[in-house]
Amino acid sequence: MRLRLIDARGGGCFFIVAGGRLPGVSDSQWQLVRDAIVAGVENLPDLVA
16 A cells, blocks of 8 residues: 655645555455555544644
């Protein structure tokens, strides 16, 4: 997963999250990755406060 946090002109910020499933990753492993991405996005307000 890649995450970029970018300062916006005039204040504030925005972020870009990119993730991809590699060949050979099982459905259960991929679900763990997806859950981690969701949890990370949900925690972004705390990180940028």
